[in-house]
Amino acid sequence: MLTTLSSADFLRACQILFSPDIPFSPSFVNTLDPSVLKTAFRKKALETHPDRARALGRAEADQSRMFQEVKRAYEALLPVAEKTVTVDAGAGVRRGHPGAATRPRPRPGNGPVRSAAGSYYRGILPGQRLKLGQYLYYSGVITWRHLIDAISWQRRIRPRYGQIALDWNIITAHDVVQILQNRARGERFGEYARREGFVSGFQHMAIMGKQNRFHRRFGDYFVVHGLLSERQVEILVRRAMQHNQMHG
Secondary structure, eight states: OOEEEOHHHHHHHHHHHSOTTSOOOHHHHHHOOHHHHHHHHHHHHHHHOGGGHHHHTOOHHHHHHHHHHHHHHHHHHHHHHTTOEEEETTTEEEEOSTTTSOOOOOOTTOSOEEETTEEEOOSOOOSSOOOHHHHHHHTTSSBHHHHHHHHHHHHHHSOOHHHHHHHTTSSOHHHHHHHHHHSOTTOOHHHHHHHTTSSOHHHHHHHHHHHHHHOOOTTHHHHHTTSSOHHHHHHHHHHHHHHHHHTO
């Protein structure tokens, strides 16, 4: 017997495992790859595992709750990644027995193109402002896996705002918990910390300065890994800016 997963639940699971800043569209169902999903799950599971509650200065009950949310999100998305579900944009995701469901038929000139590196998007470029990574993906230049790997790479080499503030004894572990729990959805850690007085304006500038010294441009990932040349990145950056000017 088929059961349904609402579109809202599907999107919420995506936002838990991936970044809420990444726009999700019906094409995401087709391009979701098991290896990408598992990588995202392992990262989130490590961040939210109850054993890390003390080290992060969080209540074990809260950490356990987040960990369970991550597990449920992974379990909801895995059948989609394994292509054992069909997706109805209007009615949500219908789940059946493995092998019983089939992939949605791609329209001519639309849908993903499979490759060794993942799936390339070949749909219509969204008529809205896009970050560079989003523009590259929706332009069919990079795969979804490339996008996730590039985001992870950029975050790994840039020290976190909260960790710098902790190292400099500007805030405490308790402050970190308060900021994480009370900031608005999507609000940056540093923006909330400054607005609520956890850090002064000067301290904020100093922390941002240290972050920027380690900052690597998003496009550098593709040059470092031999996916694009510097010239190609420059051209694509200009095209992304032109796109955003048209949809500003």
